[in-house]
Amino acid sequence: MNQPPLDRAxxxxxxxxxxxxxxxxxxxTFACLAQYDEAQRPELLDDVRGAAYSLRLPAVEYKTDQWLHRCQDAIDTDRDAFLAAANAEARRENDKMRAEQTPVGPGVLADVPLQNVDWLVPDLLPRGELSLLGADGGTGKGLWQAQLIACVTTGKTSGFFPVPPAQTGKVLILAGEDDPGKxxxxxxLAAGADMNRVLCLTADDYFQRTGQPLTLKDEALAKFAAKAGPLLLIVDPLQSFLPAGVEMASRNQMRSILLPLKAIAAARQCAVLLVMHSNKKQGVSDRKRLADSSDIWDMAxxxxxxxxxxxxxxxxxxxxKSSYSRPQQTVLLHIEDVELDGVRTAQAVFDGYTDKKDADFIKEPRVRQAQTKEDTRDAILNVLAESRLGSMASSELRAAVVKEIGCSDHTYNRAYSELVRSGEVTKCTIRQRDGRNKWYSSLYCSETSGKVQKL
Structure with missing residues (x-):
């Protein structure tokens, strides 16, 4: 067998x-491995495991150990026979390669087999491909990702992911901003993810260990993916892992940077989710909200x-956007505070679906929102104070307050109930001329509060 060049490539x-x-x-393969220096072999064995994961073999660690023991026993029994058999395999592989070598040219589609898309999340995240998540600050992109990770690591279903994944497995997170412990x-944990299946590498930790920033073009990233064998690789945010000096507006630069990551996705058959901050441009939607590079959108x-x-x-x-299926309905959600073992955090809560898309929401007229219950409380008192006699029909009061500050029904009900309990607002039923009763709200207490009066 010919001596190979002693480099990892x-x-x-x-x-x-x-x-x-x-x-x-x-x-x-064993004979090739044996010709390298012993110090190189652990790293090369990781490459063997990575290749096994790419082939989607089960029980990779077990098969690797069995292969090493089997070959070592054969060498110990008859080294010459083992090497002769390895050389024979090498000749067969070389003959096969020479027979298959043809000039590079276009293929005929008639010869291309049809394939189904392999989905990690049905109709949402394809395996072996790049996907993209763009988000405004404060919208909870990390909390939605937590729900996604819980689904991938445990098979947990929810309103966010009503259909379980075909396969559960590991998730590798490249974290550029969020601290793993804090x-x-x-x-x-709040989302219900399996911590034993979540691996995390932060940009700060990698720099402290190596003195170099981790970028998407580094060979180290391919090595991490090969060793971890994740079903899902999250890069959050993308901007934290771009090489210095990169202009996101340059299509050629961005394509060059993303191609190695696309190759990792294809080789490992994992879904890659790139996360980006949206820009501050007003009145724009879809790709115009994501930095200045349309190439990222196009490759995803x-x-x-x-x-x-x-x-x-x-x-x-x-x-x-969905290249392989019909785009799914838009998910509506809100964020709730939770506490775990004395640690405060938050979680995304599913509210429902809508057919509206990003452009529809962007085009909506902006309404000043009541940020707190106190805003709504003050608005109720102000509207009543400005009304004739300091009193008005409760339904009209609600409509006036909602129109003025855009509060939700839930916030209005909480604020109104507190004002009634405190006595600052009283309510009573007044019988109309048609015999029907109607609720009125007033700033002033009276002996008839809560009783039916005749109008």
């Missing part, structure tokens, strides 16, 4: 020629956009 080329379990866990772990096979409705402040997640 040569060994990786050997592994890329392995398309079956028999080819990968063969005497030839932020990520609590929100993932699925694109999701998060934002807040102008009319009622509701958070929405709109499926804006």
């Amino acid at each position: 040569a060994f990786l080329r050997t592994l890329r020629r392995c398309h079956t379990e028999e080819q990968l866990f063969s005497r030839l 932020v990520l772990k609590a929100r993932l 096979r699925s694109v999701l956009m998060m934002g807040r409705s102008n009319s009622d402040g509701k958070i929405y997640l709109s499926h804006e």
Whole structure:
């Protein structure tokens, strides 16, 4: 057998020629591994495991250990026979490669087999491809991701993901902003994710260990993906892992940077979710909200956009692009505070679906929202004070307050109930001329409060 060049690239080329379990866990692969220095072998063994994950083999660790023991026992029994068999395998592989070598040219579609799309999340996130999530600040993109991670690691279903994934597995997070201990772990626990299946690498931690920033073009990223074997790789945010000096408005630069990541997705058959902050441009939707590069949008096979409705402040997640299926309905959600073992965090709560898309929400007229119950309370008192006699029909009061500050029904009910309990507002029923009763609200207490009066 010919002595290979003693570099990792040569060994990786050997592994890329392995398309079956028999080819990968063969005497030839072992013989190639044995010709490298012992210090290199642990890293090369990780490459073997990565190739096994790419072939989607079950029980990779077990098969690797069995292969190593089997080959070592064969060498100990008859080294010459083992090497002769490995050389014979090498000659067969070389003959096969020469027979298959043809000039590069276009293929005939008639010869291309039809394939179904392999989905991680049905009709939303395809495996082996790049997907994109763009979000305004404060809309809870990380909290929605926590729900996604819970689904992938446990198979948990919810309003967000009503259909379980075909396969559960690991998630690898490249975190550029959120601290694993202070932020990520609590929100993932609140969502119900399996912590043993979540791996995280932060940009700060990698820099502290290596003195170099981690970028999407680094070979280290491919190594992490090969070792972890994730079903889902999240890059959040994308901007934290771009090389220095990159102009996001340059299509050629962005395509060059994303191609290695696309190759990782294809080789590992994992879904890659790129997360981006939306820009501050007013009145724009879809791709115009994402930095200045349309190439990211074009390369992604699925694109999701998060934002807040102008009319009622509701958070929405709109499926804006899908290359392999019909875009899914827009999800509506809100955020609730929770506490776990004394640690405060938050979680995304599913509210329902709508057919409205990102552009529909952006075009809505902006309404000043009541931020707190106190805003609504003050508005109720002001409207009553400005009304004739300081009293008005309760239904008219509600309509006037909602029109003025755009509060929700829930906030109005809470504020109104507190004012009634405190005695600042009283309500009574007045019988109309037609014999029907109608509720009135007043700033002034009276002996007839709560009683039926005749008008």
